[in-house]
Amino acid sequence: MNSKPAVDEAAQPGQVDWERVRADFPLLMREVHGRPLVYLDNANTSQKPLAVVSSQDEFYRRHNANVSRAVHALGTEATEAYEASRSRLARFLNVRADELVLCSGTTFAINLVAYSWALPRLKQGDTILVSRMEHHANIVPWQLVAERTGARIRVAEILPDGSLDLDALYRSMTGDVKLLAVAHVSNVLGTVNPVREICREARRRGITTVVDGSQAAPHLRLDVAGIGCDFYAVTGHKMCGPTGTGALWARRELLQEMPPFIGGGEMIKEVSFEGTVFNDPPHRFEAGTPNIAGFVGLHAAMDYLDDIGMEAISAREGELLAHATEALQAIPGLRIFGNAPGKAAVISFLVEGAHAHDLATLLDLEGVAVRSGQHCAHPLLQYFGVAATLRASLAFYNTHDEIDRFVAALEKTRRLLA
Structure with missing residues (x-):
């Protein structure tokens, strides 16, 4: 099947034939308990078009090898495919490829910030500002950091309609606040936060910003560079890609200052028993064998979304x-x-x-x-x-x-x- 969703040429220019798009998703054709499936749990995980499923099958049938280790043909093909996925995601987010750490998803990405950026820097008396609407993945890591550093958590509250109380948020951005964690889109309320404005106000006060983009990437045209945050996390399986894929974007200068918090193969330049010289970012943070086929599938998913x-x-x-x-x-x-x-x-x-x-x-x-x-x-x-x-x-x-x-x-x- 063609990986590109259909555009109805008889309709207005660029108009999408949604029935033909739906036919690209095999799982949607099944029955549950003898009834046609109505799948309305997309914020949990999205379904996958055949183009994504086929791309992973093709990788395992023809190109399967480990990345960045072997000089043989399969190793080269696998590495090229993996790095092509990084470049494709950079275009999707409008960021530089060398600022993207590929990982298992937003949970890993935020924990990376917590342990490699926040843990070495925060201290007693510092404050982490977290919005009321955050997913646990953007709450629990900060609690763990606070327990170990003596920092404290402050809650940015919401209004009855589910929007952030921006006036209260800005008043809460006092001199003790070192980090602000906020969702781009709430997974419960659907609220789309004005993250560009929020990050601008935080930057004026010298506050580092972490934006959870898990629920934004499937729905919005993203310009992460334009948002002006310091860290931005996405999850592939919510944007029609495979599970176990995602990324952390971070400003290059922050990545260069951050130590790795997981050690292993591929994240090093040189190892001896006297010490280790770590690789440059982003590979410094990508220890071990990654989900190569998953990122091949994520590449196909981004192509699919952008074709629509x-x-x-x-x-x-x-x-x-x-x-x-x-x-x-x-x-x-x-x-x-x-x-x-x-x-x-x-x-x-x-x-x-x-x-x-x-x-x-x-x-x-x-x-x-x-x-x-x-x-x-x-x-x-x-x-x-x-x-x-x-x-x-x-x-x-x-x-x-x-x-x-x-x-x-x-x-x-x-x-x-x-």
């Missing part, structure tokens, strides 16, 4: 979000959490009188996959005073018909639990 066009993807998901929001708001007793302007296609909600896990289980029997629970964001749900929510997260390959089937299934299960 991130602007077209954002517009499509905005239409689906509007449809789903309107339909859900018509259900009696349903409460949506997060309605900040310009939010991404994520809807977290509860139905009065029904437990989130019960609803999710019954929806699964109807073929509808949504997530229930705390979504790795316990402090955020504590703010809203709830133990769990359901989350329906949309992607460009979803359809309006799927939304209608989801809402009908929700109405049915709600009546069963009434």
Whole structure:
């Protein structure tokens, strides 16, 4: 199958044939419990187009070897493919390739910043400013650093609509704050934070910024260089790529100052029992054999997304979000959490009188996959005073018909639990 999604030449220039795009995703064609699958858990992980699956199969069939170690043909091909993925991701993010550390995803990337940048620098009396809406991957590493350095965590609060309280945030940027951790897009609320403005204000105060871009990369055209942050993390499996792929972007001068926190092969220039000379960034932080085939697949995923066009993807998901929001708001007793302007296609909600896990289980029997629970964001749900929510997260390959089937299934299960 051609890796490029179809563009309807009979329609307006550049208009995407979404039905043909959907056909590129084999898993979406299956049934669950005897019913056609409606997959609405895309914020958890996205589905993979055949182009991604085929690229990994091709690598293992024809090019499989380790990278940066062998001079034989297969080793050269594998290394070239791996480094081509780094260059492709650099273009996708609009950054320099030599500032991209390839890793398993955002969790690893943020831990890399925590242990290689923050741990050697922070001390007692310093403050790490973390927003209320962060995923645990952008909370727990900072708590571990704080425990070991004597630094403290300060929370940047949100407003009732799920947007950051920017005035309070800027007031919190006092002289003791050394690091600010903030999500570009909330995985629970869909809130799109004004990270360019936030990072500008932090930079004026000498505060280092870490932006979690996991939920932004699948939905938005990214210009990381233009954001003006110090660190930016992405996860491949949320942007139609394989699991176990992702990257940390960091300003070059920061990478050069940071020691590695994992040692092994390929991250060195010279090793003796008297000491080790480490490799230059970014390879200094890439010890051991990487997920080579995974990054070949991520390369294919970025090609696929860009062939559709991130602007077209954002517009499509905005239409689906509007449809789903309107339909859900018509259900009696349903409460949506997060309605900040310009939010991404994520809807977290509860139905009065029904437990989130019960609803999710019954929806699964109807073929509808949504997530229930705390979504790795316990402090955020504590703010809203709830133990769990359901989350329906949309992607460009979803359809309006799927939304209608989801809402009908929700109405049915709600009546069963009434």
